[in-house]
Amino acid sequence: MQNEFFKSKKSEFAELKAYIDSVKNSQGVTMQILQKAQGIFGYLPLEVQQFISDETNIPLADIYGVVTFYTQFSTEEKGKHKIGVCLGTACYVRGSQEILDKLSEELKVSVGKTTEDKLFTLEATRCLGCCGLAPVMVIDDDVYGKLEAKKIPDILKKYQ
Amino acid sequence: MKIFRSHVLICGGTGCTSNKSREVKNRLEEKLKEVKLDKEVQVVVTGCFGLCEVGPIMIVYPEGSFYSRMSVDKVDEIVEEHLLKGRIVEKYLFKEKAQVEHAEDHKSLKDIQFYSKQKRVVLRNCGLINPEDINEYIARDGYMALGKVLTEMTPQDVIQVMKDSNLRGRGGAGFPVGLKWSFAAPNKADQKYIICNADEGDPGAFMDRSVLEGDPHAVLEAMAIAGYAIGATKGFIYVRAEYPIAVHRLQIAIKQARDLGLLGKNIFNSGFDFDIETRLGAGAFVCGEETALMQSIEGNRGMARVKPPFPANKGLWGKPTVINNVETLANIPQIILKGPEWFKSFGTEKSPGTKIFALGGKVLNTGLVEVPMGTTLREVIYDIGGGCPGGKKFKAVQTGGPSGGCLTADHLDTPIDYENLAAVGSMMGSGGMIVMDEDNCMVDIARFFLDFIVDESCGKCTPCRVGTKRMLTILERITQGKGTLEDLDELESLANSIKNSSLCGLGQTAPNPVLATLRYFKDEYVAHVVDKKCPAKNCKALITYEIDKDKCTGCTLCARKCPVGCISGTVKNPHEIDQEKCIKCGNCYSVCRFGAVQKN
Structure with missing residues (x-):
């Protein structure tokens, strides 16, 4: 399977292979391999899934089944900055839906999607567990708590 | 051992870390060096103090001064005044918001009402020890219970103690721990497993995370004890990937325990082997269900299966397995050390011990609260939580997450335990407690939970996969003002079918939020479908914005801010909203400085 994607990501595939070899003999490591692969590539395109299948002898259908079951795994490339708005109950009752709507309006993108410029x-997200700060938004590793919709445009400017 | 004259404890839990407690700690260490106090004052990063609302929290001992809402710019003053000159900086100390009118500055932890009603058993080390140093856990009697079990007790003794204590599973269902262990113990197998369920998926519940972050060794020790009791040598901790700090501290803890021989081969020279691995979840709520969780550890789609066989007979990779939740496990070392009678000395007869609640939503003191079972909802929400902020009226409290129900003001005096909550149509669940006030629409809350369930249903059983989706469609219709009275009956009948015909706990409890709101807030549903009004003024499609001509000064601000240009009027004359064009974004309402825009 020597396509363009494979050629352009040689070192990444080498890193993944080294990891697979190190855990191959343990039981039930599919999830860990996928987590590692997502860490390396940022997402899990079919090429990566095929590669894992070839290396582990787990059928591609099974791998694909696992990838699509868990929300953390993505088959689409993500933007440079990931914005997560917590929709846990505590945040929801304190108005996180408004925050999400405002972001969607500002970025002109629907929830779960990436902006055209691949920036955001x-x-x-599910509950992040910092309910004391509700409503909460996370951009990459920065947490914004006790947020109000009107603050959104200024916050976004920092990343543009 | 080095002696320090002062200790500064800074919370390193997720809430405070999000509020930049790490930066505070860094500045503190720098500043201490500058004034040459770094040899006299020790800075310790601890787990969660519980009062997340006013984080980051910093406590200075020996005085016990409780500084809240810390920020980098307060550090220098506190170091110079308090640590150098011994004068407590009163203005930065925590003040109880619940009693603002006669606010006195509180000096230490025990004076604060938020803590005085609590009984911290599981959380006893959280906020007190450095979770990344096993020696601090050992200094607090850590691993003594494991030592006692391995050197003085038989596995049967251990199970008997657990049975006598009547400790019940804190993950939600409340199954007795001793009984669960006694099912797995007699099974013959070449390998048995202990699993710690740390897949805390209930939105709004974060007690397990706080225990893992603040006192990880308590969980490791309990797993080893459980392993000894049932004859397992291998343990897995299945933890959410959304909890990076907890995962990190667990890994440190496991390594430190291995280095000291408290995990691994021949622990305490007893011939007993036990080791633990962590496994990360990947964002699937259903994986908190035990059979789904085991599927996930095995590397499959996390789908529940039929029970029996129960995990105690056929669990992970077909081997006998015991699964306990984090909070449950964290109780165990102390029960072993202090005995079942001590444990039963608090709580209620059927539900002994304490329970941690994650208090959130419309309540003043959000945070983590550990109280004896049998404490009333009122004590938790008002005495500890401080009630609803902004003088708003309390409407409901949601317990048990998406599987639970909403309780009303009439239930505030219900003592909290497994049976009482179930009797009034809710459940204990993992301990999320979300308070709602008059501004929250109960129909919308039911819709919110259904939306969550539809997303998280694994898809195996048709009633859950298709039925919840149908329920969601109906609820959406109602919140958009297109519902009918027949819809309410349809909701109820669907709910009962899903409840009766789903395989796992997720499906069986999925309709609970709808059933509970229908039971206690039927008038709100009726208002939506008959009067086409949302009493809480929350559902967009059912509210209108109007300008009060007497209050409007004609400042034109709303007209300028309206994204669709539906507000007309000239300067210094009352404005008007064109209802046909209005998209109900609420901009005019929030920008008006004269309270002239009204929401109906």
Whole structure:
């Protein structure tokens, strides 16, 4: 399977192979391999899934089944900055839906999608566990708590 | 050992870390060096203090001064005044918001009402020890219970102690731990497993995360004890990937325990082997269900299966397995050390011990609260939580997450335990407690939970996969003002079918939020479908914005801010909203400085 994608990511595939070889003999490591692969590539395109299948002898259908089951795995490339708005109950009752709507309006992108310039991916996340700061938004590793919709445009400017 | 004259404890839990407690700690260490106090004052990063609302939290001992809402710019003053000159900086100390009118500055932890009603058993080390140093855990009697079990007790003794204590599973269902262990113990197998369920998926619940972040060794020790009791040598901790700090601290803890021989081969020279691995989840709520969780550890799609066989007979890779939740496990070392009678000395007869609640939503003191079972909702929400902020009226409290129900003001005096909550149509669940006030629409809350369930249903059983989707469609119709009275009956009948015919806990409890709101807030549903009004003024399609001509000064601000240009009027004359064009974005309402825009 020597396509363009494979050629352009040689070192990444080498890193993944080294990891697979190191855990191959343990039981039930599919999820860990996928997590590692997503860490390396940022997402899990079919090429990567095929590669994992070839290396582990797990059928591609099974791998694909696992990838599509868990929300953390993505088969699409993500934007440079990931924006997550917590839609846990505590954040929701304190108005996180408004925050999400405002972001969607500002970035002109629907939830789960990436902006055309590949700068932002907007996601609604599950409870992040910092309910004391509700409503909460996370951009990459920066957490914005006790947020108000009107603050959104200024915050986004920092990343543009 | 080095002696320090002062200790500064800074919270390193997720809430405070998000509020930049790490930066505060860095500045503190720098500043201490500058004034040459770094040899006299020790800075310790701890787990969660519980009062996340006012984080980052910093406590200075021996005085016990409780500084709240710390920021980098407050550090220098506190170091110079308090640590150098011994004068507590009163203005930065925590003040109880619940009693603002006679606010006195509180000096230490025990004076604060938020803590005084609590009984910290599981959280006893959280916020006190450095979770990344095993020696601090050992200094607090850590691993003594494991030592006692391995050197003085038989596995049967251990199970008997657990049975006598009547400790019940804190993950939600409340199954007795001793009984669960006694099912797995007699099974013969070449390998048995202990699993710690740390897949805390309930939105709004974060007690397990706080235990893992603040006291990870308590969980490791308990797993080893459980392993000894049932004859397992291998443990897995299945933890959410959304909890990076918890995962990191667990890995440190496992390594430190291995280095000291508290995990691994021949622990305490007893011939007993036990080791633990962590496994990360990948964002699937259903994986908190035990059979789905095991599927996930095995590397498959996390789908539940039929029980029996129960995991105690056929679990992970077909081997006998015991699965306990984090909070449950964290109780165990102390029960072993202090005995079942001590454990039963608090709580209620059927539900002994304490329970941690994650108090959130419309309540003043959001955070983590550990109280004896049998404490009333009122005590938790008002005495500890401080009630609803902004003088708003309390409407409901949601317990048990998407599987639970909403309770009303009439239930505030219900003592909290497994049976009582179930009797009034909710459940204990993992301990999320979300308070709602008059501005929250209960129909919308039911819709919110259904939306969550539809997303998280694994898809195996048709009633859950298709039925919840149908329920969601109906609820959406109602919140958009297109519902009918027949819809309410349809909702109820669907809910009962899904409840009766789903395989796992997720499906069986999925309709609970709808059933509970229908039971206690039927009038709100009726208002939506008959009057086409949302009493809480929350559902967009059912509200209108109007300008009060007497209050409008004609400042034109709303007209300028309206994204669709539906507000007309000239300067210094009352404005008007064109209802046909209005998209109900609420901009005019939030920008008006004269309260002239009204939401109906």
